[in-house]
Amino acid sequence: MKIEINLGEAPARVSEILIGEDLMKDLGGVLHIALGNRSAFWIWDEAVWELWGNRTAELGWPIDTIEGRIILFTASEPEKRLASVELLARRMVSAGANRNSAIIAVGGGVTGDVAAFLASIYMRGIPCFQIPTTLLAQVDSSVGGKTGVDLPEGKNLLGTFHQPQQVYIDPGFLTTLPDEELRQGMAEVIKSAMIGDEVLWKFVESNSAAIKRRDPNTLARIISASCLLKAKIVEADEKESGxxxxxxxxxxxxxxxxxxxxxxxxxxxxxxxxxxxxxxxxxxxxxxxxxxxxxxxxxxxxxxxxxxxxxxxxxxxxxxxxxxxxxxxxxxxxxxxxxxxxxxxxxxxxxxxxxxxxxxxxxxx
Ligand SMILES: NC(=O)c1ccc[n+]([C@@H]2O[C@H](COP(=O)([O-])OP(=O)(O)OC[C@H]3O[C@@H](n4cnc5c(N)ncnc54)[C@H](O)[C@@H]3O)[C@@H](O)[C@H]2O)c1
Ligand SMILES: [Zn+2]
The missing domain is CATH 1.20.1090.10 (Dehydroquinate synthase-like - alpha domain)
Structure with a gap:
């Protein structure tokens, strides 16, 4: 499934969300096209890299072997801070990232928020692609363009709006996600259903067992419905004025x-x-x-x-x-x-x- 968020300004901006079972198998080709001649810098949640990193070669993802283009980030809420952004930025500079580069973020909401924030300010802004790997990131944080980091005084106090060029959602990543983290994402799914999708509500009511055992088809349905709802709302009101x-x-x-x-x-x-x-x-x-x-x-x-x-x-x-x-x-x-x-x-x-x-x-x- 493909969802487009059209943010009607001149020049028109479009943010695309691709959702599919086994999407990770097609991503090599998709990313090659999407990146064009941009050099990709990957920011991975280190824990996700340990679980999934060794599959990327076999999947044919355009992960450059040039040293420094894969940056591992120990994602946790306390690390979602300005110092991490500076550290990641410096690693990008030393690995040769320039205005013609792009960031690809792989991980949960913490990694996505930090990497997208960095993309929005790196050399005044470069494109960002998201590969969310938690349910919360797949149904919520990777969609809508809010980026940011925390301050000791409060969460998300520094940030920007920077729409991802494309978001790639494969429910397969959730097979390694702990139950407790799946539940955190489900709260946002239930929220979306309550806000504006009674059909999704009924679907969750009757399919919770399939979701819990990570049935990919069932997951793809709830993720698509949640993203569609969020996309519609963001399209109508990108900057949260209403x-x-x-x-x-x-x-x-x-x-x-x-x-x-x-x-x-x-x-x-x-x-x-x-x-x-x-x-x-x-x-x-x-x-x-x-x-x-x-x-x-x-x-x-x-x-x-x-x-x-x-x-x-x-x-x-x-x-x-x-x-x-x-x-x-x-x-x-x-x-x-x-x-x-x-x-x-x-x-x-x-x-x-x-x-x-x-x-x-x-x-x-
Ligand atoms: N930008 C937005 O619009 C928006 C919206 C909602 C939430 N958020 C932000 O999202 C963050 C929370 O995101 P989160 O819940 O994804 O947290 P997270 O990124 O910390 O991930 C949760 C845990 O799951 C692990 N993990 C990630 N993918 C995994 C996988 N496939 N298998 C096994 N483990 C995996 C991570 O290493 C981490 O330990 C918060 O900082 C919140 O402010 C942003
Ligand atoms: Zn929330």
Missing amino acids: RRRALNLGHTVGHALEKLTGFRLKHGDCVATGMVVAAELSRRIGKLHAEDLQRLESLCETWEMPVRIPASIKAQDIVGAVRADKKRIGDKLHFIIPVRIGEVIEFTEIDQGKFVEVLKALGAG
């Missing part, structure tokens, strides 16, 4: 939970709890049927995602963290809430007392 905010469903509270647990709770798990909070809020103000909330909770439970807030976290601290979040608009508490499975609205008039009630009802101290 519609793109829908993608933050579950993230306002999710980010607060990540922060308050010192990032011990993982992102997808926190987003799942955040979606339950948004849904309960919506139910209490009469905008969501109790039955839809129930379906959300039971789907999250199928995936062993937390649907309650740990009692050790105080409701007031969540309110504080939400208020400090960059996504807040003015003084009102502001949330994306579901109104049914497959549709969300932006609700800007949330009363703080009601929010605290919901947090406590869902387990917060």
Whole structure:
């Protein structure tokens, strides 16, 4: 499947997403054409290189044997920082990268965000290609052109918009992905379905077992649906001035939970709890049927995602963290809430007392 994101400006920019079982077998030829006469510099998550690197020769990928053109990066959230970008940039310079080069990022969201950020500023910008290898990166971070690194003060505080020229998604990579990481990506799939794809929702409800055993065909379907939805939203609102905010469903509270647990709770798990909070809020103000909330909770439970807030976290601290979040608009508490499975609205008039009630009802101290 091929999805195009048309970003209508002069000159027109198009970002393409190719999704397919066994796509990695065709990638040699595809990349040769896409790169043209550009020299490729590969930035690989070191862990992914160890698992998959030895297959690249047999797959015929244009991995140059010229020394220095494969750069290994030990991907982890603490390494997603400006110092890593500088280090990678210096390695590119010493290996001869110039304005006619391109970066190919292979790995999860951390590698993709760092490599794409580097591509956006290296000699004022060179093309970037993405080969995402986690489910989260395949359905979310590799699509849409947001790049960035963290500061000690907060996540993703430095960054750019730089659309990848092409994204190559092969669900085969997920065969080596640990279950816990698959679950983090599934939270974003469930989020996409809740935002705008009831068919995807039903598909996940009936095919969770096949997804868990990494059936490539089933994975390709959920990845395609999620990417298509994100692509449509990004096309309508690349820089997040309106519609793109829908993608933050579950993230306002999710980010607060990540922060308050010192990032011990993982992102997808926190987003799942955040979606339950948004849904309960919506139910209490009469905008969501109790039955839809129930379906959300039971789907999250199928995936062993937390649907309650740990009692050790105080409701007031969540309110504080939400208020400090960059996504807040003015003084009102502001949330994306579901109104049914497959549709969300932006609700800007949330009363703080009601929010605290919901947090406590869902387990917060
Ligand atoms: N740019 C965006 O729009 C956007 C959107 C969502 C998230 N993000 C960012 O994405 C990051 C999270 O991405 P992530 O969850 O992919 O994390 P990650 O890149 O840290 O990968 C998770 C773990 O999986 C390992 N891994 C990767 N592929 C593997 C494979 N095929 N087999 C086995 N192990 C594999 C990695 O080495 C790592 O240990 C965060 O920094 C977040 O801010 C960005
Ligand atoms: Zn997310």
